[in-house]
Amino acid sequence: MAKHAPDMVVDKKDQLEQIEGICLPEELIHAVFDLKGQGTGFIGLTNKRIIFYDREFAKKAKAIVSLPYSRVVTVGSEDKGGFIFRKGFMVSDKLYVGVSGQEVKEFEFRGGDKAHQAHDIIMTYVLD
Template sequence: MTGPVFDERDQLDTVAAALLDGERIVAVYDDRDAGLLGLTDLRVLLRDDALLERRTALTSIPYHRIGTVSAVTDRALPGRAARPGRIAITVGERVHEVALRDAARARHAHDVILRQLLGS
């Protein structure tokens, strides 16, 4: 059995500190725009360093509350490259967009969430 996939050790430690008994970390990815994306076998965790003045919010979203997960790609404008590695998670009417380091991380995160939504 292999351990979780992660970008930064301190982010992995942040998610590990928030685990419930028996919960397992699948992956923890750096969010280039704001904080982190944590994926466990029970929920998605989002840390948004930009959400509140001088404070950090760690938000837990149970998979059953997620309506959709989307792979997001920007349309490249002339002279500008598209930014790969984004996903969007819809919870109710709120959309959480996460900018990961690359397309492979975004694909993995998308697929983990989608598998949970599909029950497989």
């Protein structure tokens, strides 16, 4: 069973359970965030990958998708016409993840603070 980081953040328990169900025994879950928007329902961040529920996977199916950090080439935040950061938090609640060989994935969080947390977790492993 997957392990939980001591400072793990979880928005909804049922989403955590779905992430736990597909994690490998040595994976460490850092966060599971509920998302807004039509395409994605939630995102899980482990020490090995980004896991997200995609309601429009391959334009036809619902799927839980795994994205290894080794495939991430860019991470960005939407600029809403001003500074991206304010008092240590992203102003935008949208995070963009560029994947080698694929289109950019867009994740809309329920607040800029959660987008900022996700950004920091992702960058920890992308820059490692």
